[in-house]
Amino acid sequence: MGEESKVVLHGMWSSPFVKRVELAMKIKGIPFEYVEEELSNKSPLILKYNPVHKKVPILVHNGKPVCESLLILEYIDETWPSGPQLLPKDPYQRAKVRFWAAYIQQLLTSMARLFNDGKEAQGKALEEVHEKLRNLEDGVKEFYFPEGSISPDHVLAEKLGILDIMMSATLGPFKAHEEAFNVKILDPEKNPLIFSWVQALIQLPVVKQTAPPHDKYLGLLQFLKQSGFKF
Amino acid sequence: MDNEVKLHGFWPSPFVYRVIWALKLKGIEYDYIEEDLANKSELLLRYNPVYKKVPVLVHAGKPISESLVILEYIEEVWPHSPLLPKDPYERSVARFWINFATDKGRSAVRSLFWGGGDGKKEAAEQMFDFLKIIEEQALGDKKFFGGNSINMVDLIFAWFACWIQPMEQLVGIKVLEPSRLPSLHAWVKNFKEEPIIKENLPDPERLLAYYTRLTSNLVSKPT
Numbered sequence: 001m002g003e004e005s006k007v008v009l010h011g012m013w014s015s016p017f018v019k020r021v022e023l024a025m026k027i028k029g030i031p032f033e034y035v036e037e038e039l040s041n042k043s044p045l046i047l048k049y050n051p052v053h054k055k056v057p058i059l060v061h062n063g064k065p066v067c068e069s070l071l072i073l074e075y076i077d078e079t080w081p082s083g084p085q086l087l088p089k090d091p092y093q094r095a096k097v098r099f100w101a102a103y104i105q106q107l108l109t110s111m112a113r114l115f116n117d118g119k120e121a122q123g124k125a126l127e128e129v130h131e132k133l134r135n136l137e138d139g140v141k142e143f144y145f146p147e148g149s150i151s152p153d154h155v156l157a158e159k160l161g162i163l164d165i166m167m168s169a170t171l172g173p174f175k176a177h178e179e180a181f182n183v184k185i186l187d188p189e190k191n192p193l194i195f196s197w198v199q200a201l202i203q204l205p206v207v208k209q210t211a212p213p214h215d216k217y218l219g220l221l222q223f224l225k226q227s228g229f230k231f
Numbered sequence: 232m233d234n235e236v237k238l239h240g241f242w243p244s245p246f247v248y249r250v251i252w253a254l255k256l257k258g259i260e261y262d263y264i265e266e267d268l269a270n271k272s273e274l275l276l277r278y279n280p281v282y283k284k285v286p287v288l289v290h291a292g293k294p295i296s297e298s299l300v301i302l303e304y305i306e307e308v309w310p311h312s313p314l315l316p317k318d319p320y321e322r323s324v325a326r327f328w329i330n331f332a333t334d335k336g337r338s339a340v341r342s343l344f345w346g347g348g349d350g351k352k353e354a355a356e357q358m359f360d361f362l363k364i365i366e367e368q369a370l371g372d373k374k375f376f377g378g379n380s381i382n383m384v385d386l387i388f389a390w391f392a393c394w395i396q397p398m399e400q401l402v403g404i405k406v407l408e409p410s411r412l413p414s415l416h417a418w419v420k421n422f423k424e425e426p427i428i429k430e431n432l433p434d435p436e437r438l439l440a441y442y443t444r445l446t447s448n449l450v451s452k453p454t
Contacts, residue, residue: 052368066320068330075320094303095300
């Protein structure tokens, strides 16, 4: 009898990078074990599986570790080809998805700069975030939502792909970020498409289940901000 | 017009070279359009409105930007002479090193070559640490990052084969020392001698002149 596929995800409850992988696994319906890691006191397993970066998420499949969230998503799609396709089949569409996935990653990096000290630095970071959201709004309109709006059957659990996953993990908790930094990130008038896309995503049971609890997450952001933490 | 491949590039760019090598290694015919980055063409701005950068690959009229995205596209559309392993796990390892070069490599290069004079010694050690990881964990005792033949990882690390030398000369610090990084040093030689790579390398003198001009412009900028 063959060995059953054993999948373990090493993660941290608040990490948007980990959330991406959790969502992908749940969307694909792949059973996995989740191990919560404490980053201030890294387990020997993290050091063994990811010696270069010593970070989560790490997906361990039959003992072999895969690191880096976006790589893990590609690995998941290639290894478990049944179920919802995280990436489209057509190479040009795939290129578009990869391009925008990398761009949403940059949006996350800009959001992390909100932790910067001082009104000027924060103002600059917010400008960056808004600029990226504008580009994203235009870009996905043409590519992902050609009708110009979110149709109810676009955002279905069975049809979610990498961009939906990236948006859920990155912008799903946007309210907590807005509260922690006292800024407006997502404006339904400036980013109508993205705003309604995120709203539709965060209603989905799979996204709700995976999202970090709002109060706990807000508490963490406020704590990090107060301790002068920088990403 | 149907299946025409065009590449918008800029001659000193290592990102453009990655795409040139991938196309030539796979024997794909293409038209090359040299862009003047100080005076970008309408087409480039239309094809890459987000970054306004090269390389941009245009296949049958459809533009693709970002070198790593382009390389994955080329690999999928023209799967012969593969540049990535077939096995998903091995692919994830190759992509891991590509990511590592892109994130950590770029910041190491930036601090060493474009950073101010004060932190140079520290930046050089940081660069060495980065290269040591590459040598020991990514390359090991293989001839190429791809094993016996070149693959996408080699194309990404090619910066260290051809662009690091003019930088080292400019800054007066040698980072890729044969005694400290023997395998990587051997790789540089092997990479540059590979048939198609050999015929498609940037001119080192021209690169040095270009970077000299760039850095002198930076130095003369008022602080």
